[in-house]
Amino acid sequence: MGLEATRDLAIIGGGPGGLYAAFYAGLRGMSVSLFEALPFLGGQVAALYPEKAIFDIGGFPRVGGAELVARLEEQALQAGPELHVGEEVTGLGRDAAGVCLTTARGEYRARAVLLTTGVGRFTPRPLGVPAVDDWSGSGVGTTVRQAERFRGLPCLVVGGGDSALDWAAELADAGAQVTVAHRRDQFRALEASLSRAEAAGVTLRRSCTLETIHGEGRPESVVLRDLKTGVCEELACAAVVLALGYTADLSALRRWGLPLDGRGLLVTPDTMAVAPGVYAAGDVASYPGKLKLIATAFAEAALAVSACKQALDPDARLQAGHSSEHGSGGPAVATLGGGRREDGGDGA
Numbered sequence: 450m451g452l453e454a455t456r457d458l459a460i461i462g463g464g465p466g467g468l469y470a471a472f473y474a475g476l477r478g479m480s481v482s483l484f485e486a487l488p489f490l491g492g493q494v495a496a497l498y499p500e501k502a503i504f505d506i507g508g509f510p511r512v513g514g515a516e517l518v519a520r521l522e523e524q525a526l527q528a529g530p531e532l533h534v535g536e537e538v539t540g541l542g543r544d545a546a547g548v549c550l551t552t553a554r555g556e557y558r559a560r561a562v563l564l565t566t567g568v569g570r571f572t573p574r575p576l577g578v579p580a581v582d583d584w585s586g587s588g589v590g591t592t593v594r595q596a597e598r599f600r601g602l603p604c605l606v607v608g609g610g611d612s613a614l615d616w617a618a619e620l621a622d623a624g625a626q627v628t629v630a631h632r633r634d635q636f637r638a639l640e641a642s643l644s645r646a647e648a649a650g651v652t653l654r655r656s657c658t659l660e661t662i663h664g665e666g667r668p669e670s671v672v673l674r675d676l677k678t679g680v681c682e683e684l685a686c687a688a689v690v691l692a693l694g695y696t697a698d699l700s701a702l703r704r705w706g707l708p709l710d711g712r713g714l715l716v717t718p719d720t721m722a723v724a725p726g727v728y729a730a731g732d733v734a735s736y737p738g739k740l741k742l743i744a745t746a747f748a749e750a751a752l753a754v755s756a757c758k759q760a761l762d763p764d765a766r767l768q769a770g771h772s773s774e775h776g777s778g779g780p781a782v783a784t785l786g787g788g789r790r791e792d793g794g795d796g797a
């Protein structure tokens with residue numbers, strides 16, 4: 450590989466796990482580069498549910514997805530990571546000096562790598578109807594930004610799972626007139642999601658498929674086909690949400706020679722280590738009893754970074770001091786993590 454390691458830690462994946470890890474590595478005095486394949490940070494939260502409320506983040510009784518991502522970004526940036534957004538890591542090599550990451554823009558060296566790649570490179574599942582999947586204007590997508598823009602307007606959500614019903618309720622709560630079209634007789638969504646959508650006034654259309662979208666640059670109407678009778682019906686429509694789920698691709702990890710167990714990368718849970726110099730945290734990390742939650746990703750990121758810090762610098766303490774004892778902002782991030790064993794005590 451030949452190049453000098455320019456960073457202590459390279460983080461692959463800019464979702465909640467990767468962003469928190471970038472912050473935490475800064476807290477431990479490590480230099481970081483962070484790679485994200487999508488053109489924005491925030492992982493699943495930003496890509497799949499930016500407008501939804503999240504209720505199980507400690508200290509936030511309720512926080513919107515986009516707000517959580519904005520706060521994570523602000524926290525991560527305190528650590529001054531070298532950001533590579535819109536840059537997918539396609540190759541990962543290892544040698545005694547560390548790791549070498551390959552992207553379409555070049556090669557980057559680091560002393561260690563942390564994989565926070567979540568469910569992998571994810572792509573929305575298409576409907577399989579070219580007139581819909583190839584729609585090139587705006588107003589058709591897998592998420593909704595600023596649901597209140599659709600107040601008073603007719604909107605269509607396609608899908609039968611929780612995500613479809615949640616988007617429908619979200620839009621209806623914002624004042625839109627929402628129809629959900631699902632090709633099966635039964636919705637897969639939880640009873641609670643169905644009840645919430647119905648209470649919000651959403652119209653549920655079963656055994657029904659979206660045939661085509663009409664409009665100039667934006668949807669103006671859609672054609673739905675009843676799969677039992679074959680009858681088509683045209684409805685006014687200002688926005689279409691395709692909530693059909695997504696496919697995730699973890700195959701790159703196999704190509705990189707890392708141990709997978711079908712759910713993700715096998716880690717040693719106390720250090721989150723996958724192999725020497727390779728760590729994993731968040732949804733991609735697998736071990737018995739794993740919970741795929743944002744809270745888990747945060748804790749695992751702290752474990753992985755701390756183990757990595759000690760592996761790179763055996764004189765460093767495993768546990769960082771408490772951030773609360775060092776004020777806030779950049780200087781605290783730069784100084785806190787440097788704590789070394791010889792300073793004794795267990796405080797910061």
Ligand SMILES: Cc1cc2nc3c(=O)[nH]c(=O)nc-3n(C[C@H](O)[C@H](O)[C@H](O)COP(=O)(O)OP(=O)(O)OC[C@H]3O[C@@H](n4cnc5c(N)ncnc54)[C@H](O)[C@@H]3O)c2cc1C
Binds near residue numbers: 487497
């Ligand atoms: C609809 C929905 C609702 C949810 N609600 C909640 C909730 O209420 N509470 C909760 O705790 N959890 C919730 N979750 C789960 C939560 O979003 C995940 O646990 C969390 O996003 C995992 O974070 P992560 O950083 O591990 O991975 P991700 O968020 O998946 O981020 C991984 C990132 O890595 C990037 N990446 C992958 N491969 C590469 C590569 N080779 N190069 C560069 N970048 C790469 C991806 O593009 C992605 O942005 C929900 C999930 C969904 C789908």
